[in-house]
Amino acid sequence: MSKILIRGAKVLGGEAQDVLIDGATVAAVGTGLSDEGARVIEAQGQILLPGLVDLHTHLREPGREDSETVLTGTRAAASGGYTAVFAMANTFPVADTAGVVEQVYRLGKESGYCDVQPIGAVTVGLEGKKLAELGAMHDSAAGVTVFSDDGKCVDDAVIMRRALEYVKAFGGVVAQHAQEPRLTEGAQMNEGVVSAELGLGGWPAVAEESVIARDVLLAEHVGSRVHICHLSTAGSVEIVRWAKSRGIDVTAEVTPHHLLLTDEMVRSYNPVYKVNPPLRTERDVLALREALADGTIDIVATDHAPHPHEDKDCEWAAAAMGMVGLETALSVVQQTMVETGLLDWAQVADRMSFAPARIGRAQGHGRPVSAGEPANLTLVDPAYRGVVDPAGFASRSRNTPYEGRELPGRVTHTFLRGRATVVDGKLA
Template sequence: MSKIIIRGARILGGEPQDVLIDGETVTEVGTGLDAAGATVIEAEGQILLPGLVDLHTHLREPGREDSETVLTGTRAAAVGGFTAVHAMANTFPVADTAGVVEQVWRLGKESGYCDVQPVGAVTVGLEGKKLAELGAMHDSAAGVKVFSDDGKCVDDAVIMRRALEYVKAFDGVVAQHAQEPRLTEGAQMNEGIVSAELGLGGWPAVAEESIIARDVLLAAHVGSRVHICHLSTAGSVEIVRWAKSKGWNVTAEVTPHHLLLTDELVRTYNPVYKVNPPLRTEADVMALREALADGTIDCVATDHAPHPHEDKDCEWAAAAMGMVGLETALSVVQQTMVDTGLLDWAGVADRMSFRPAAIGRLVGHGRPVSAGEPANLTLVDPAYRGAVDPAGFASRSRNTPYEGRELPGRVTHTFLRGRATVVDGKLA
């Protein structure tokens, strides 16, 4: 493989330095670097980050290739600066056996745009009644460490306890979609003033918070790891903060859209804003930002949820829930966290690479940008400003809530083990 010199980039936002990539590895970091025959990338003013890691991506394959495939989803991930994604289990068939997770894992290997780590289902068919083959999925070639029924809550406390006990044996983690189903029957949006005015069924904050409270207690009792998916309310923040103050092994993620958008947007009745958990209030958004800044929330995860046009271009009540997010995630984080002074670029690297890789126990990702480390890297131009145009997305779906919105920052290059998957903002 050829040598590459990234010249003058600010590693994690620090002073400008050069980075030499030789093959799959960063071999030298310094100033004035040179190497015979090396390709030089002039990166003055740009930020160099470790490759981003997403703990929560829906790639839809197998079964819903009309929405996304592993190939198109990983292309979208690369454009967004991601070098590894965790593929959620709510596929058709469900990823609840070694055979299905190995299929997804192999498709990721074949795509070549980013590493795909399958997430195994907690229960058979996501039905919440019987534990899936957790051990077999872990022992498979895919080496599953994260298990989730995302899209559905593991609402049975006994099943949740058993799952936590089972994954403890191999240092796995259960990632919970916190939604008490009986409190959200018929829910269409956040329960509050806006839902009352619009006459739409409300999704109350307590439906999320009650499950989180139960599960952090169960995790503490078992001595196992629990991860809270797409945390969305100020109350949820306080429960996680309390659990962490006890020293319990609890982690949590927040999506980019919950850092920026509020339930006021539902007044448009545009189904692009329909998502689970729903967009919340401005007070919730501010609490989530502060919690991400102080580390109560460990990481940003996209919950990239592609849908075909017909599933979103319909009346609100009939529309599918979910938004695409891989290609815009870093820009939203820059706008909400960096440009507001809540995080610096080192903090972004921590929340979007180091911590998610650690939670998922990924090898080779979430590593420092230093000599001897795998060359999984993301180069960002923070000065860029541009309107979001979904027509240019690498994803197969276009259900973005940011169409036409100006966002800052652009990923110019992504490297997966030294090979450029994105060059000058376009797929290599």
């Protein structure tokens, strides 16, 4: 059936309306719409959002299919309400050529659960020594516009400048993993009181902040776009705020886990809390929430980082860094930002759909819920409360920091160009 009538949903958290989907498009939005020939979804009390867009996802394929594949990762994305994800380049082989990004793009097309836009590496092999084939990746079938060595920092200022100059020609953006490597050698967690008490190598905030300061100045000098991945400290917030006040073309993201969790969690020595950048202090968490609310931080991005059981179920020092996040992101944002009064649902739509689609230039995504627009939509039940059970995840990996934690909200339906990928909270 090509027609679907969503009845009585609060569009972007506003007034209850009906939304008629006809084929791949939103046909009408209003009240009292006819349900003739349509499958009806009763959505009273639910929130209808544009399909979520994640600018920072690790799908691991090619090379680490033991932790995730494009298929399992996009299934996880759909479960979390996402209709488009940007796949990071730190695969094996690295996505630093047109051939590899086209492979990821093709796998995304075949999965059918959400659109996959590959991110190209900035440097060959993520080694930070030589620019990758930025132009060839942009001109490929994948049409790459975002480039990142995420997992590693582009720490050479000359290389970073050249990358910014290169992508400027076609309106691309460099997404920087801000981590000064010399300041974080042997680091295991945030540098502070807790790291001193636990005897774990500290990761100072200045290692992030110094790179952001350099890169916003380089972006200003070149007149290009720079995006800051997984911003995590109060100091970083102030640098980005200052840069925006000068008119520098900088955008920034925060992860759900940096909005909720603190370095106090590391006292358990549970490697599920080991992440890059590390969990910071309560002061940092509050600063990040305020910055997301006032627009200094533009978007929420998951940094979905799946790992197989054996890479996490080991002693802290040997454990891999990262957390899965696609299936819990919206719930964490609801708890930390909506239920605290910092954001309303229309602003959630901006931070998790409109803005990331704009930054990454995701065609057909991050569009208004209105007639004539692509039917990329997410329906959320905000009244739901449930305990996180990773056994039910669609992701191939289970390394979530929220196991056993009660979180609000549940994605009941996700639509990709009018086709339901999630129905009644289950994958279609």
